[in-house]
Amino acid sequence: MMEKIKGLLYICGIFTFTFFHNIYLYILLIFFLFVLSGKEFIPIVKKTLFSITIFSSVVTASYVFINGFDWQYITLVNVRVFGITFMTFLFIKRVNLFKLFSFSENLMFIIVLSYSQILTFQKYLTDFRFALKSRTILKPDFSDRYNFFKRIVEFFMKSSLDRSKEINMAMKSRGFYTDE
């Protein structure tokens, strides 16, 4: 039950950040989220800033380029993105998604499959990074970095495709759906 209440609060939070356009309300809400995050405050802030930096920079630059510099709007949008992202990371950290979606068997299957996919890919990505670090004697040049990123993209695209086919067959084999 507790997980469902947290889920409901998260939806309310998203609603507040999306439908109200008041920066003071956002700041108040973000402060509240900071307090809730407790010991995990710094890691979640770091993760949030890392995730939104490129996105927010591109959006802000595009807005300034098209509409000119409106600092109030730019601040509002960036604080909103920060708030929603921070809240989402905190939510994922504090809520057991399996319990939250336990009311629907189909949703549970999707959550479990997505989660296992994330864990597998996370391990691969860590191994890719470590392998490059391990084999790098000097700082890799541009062409090495290009080859490395190209390979990672290709690998994950192909792996996603292969795994989705495999999972699809496994689900069919276990009677999750039929071809009718």
Added chain:
Amino acid sequence: MNKEIISIKNVKYSYETATVLRDVSFQVKKGEKVVILGVNGSGKSTLLKVLNGLIFPSEGEYLYKGERITEKKLKDRAFNKKFRKEVVLLFQSPDSMLFNPTVYDEIAFGLRQLGEDKKVIDEKVRYWADKMGIYRHLDRPPFNLSGGEKQKVCLASLLVLEPKVLLLDEPTSNLDPRSTGWFIDFLYELDKTVITTTHNLGLALEMGERGIVLSENHTVIYDGCLKKFLKDRDKLIEANLIHIHKHRHGKVEHSHYHTHLFFD
């Protein structure tokens, strides 16, 4: 042969949610072939990453040739260059190591970084490709090769640097029986310090004479003669490396611990 090359003292390593190495200590001498045994999740791969200077112990210390390996130490360019050339790691999944457009470039990658002469690079690449039996694939992308061939490309890419220490993470897990046989023979002839992880008891003895065994509790529970360990039922049970299962002899059925091992 007797000079100590690696020393691990009371090493602890924790990920965000769990400790994967606890109070791990051992030394490895130059030229030794050591097998690290343990069930999945016991910390074998993490230990190899510590030895390769990719992650650093939260407690304890790791010394390579008497020098303490820390994040700061590896920021020293000259030392980093020496260390990365001398201590190499073969990852469990060869896919994570391959990113160059051709097998030739993959093998040449490390040498190019060392600033070797083009002629020397060419000679060395061709020598190792030939030794590994992958010469005919030199112009092909490494990603499309079979698991065994990928493993050979990775090995050639590492050995071309003429390393002093070879760290092998479950090297036979992606190989078919024929490639496994080739790999065991190759390892036997290799005149280097080699540390190999595996949970395959049947192959462990082929990979080295000394065994270091990690328990499910992430501590070292055995360090010594591998053959002796494989005959020690209590230790095997403690490491969770043997299991009870049923046998049928005609109409008689019974169950006991089983290793599927055969000794001379």
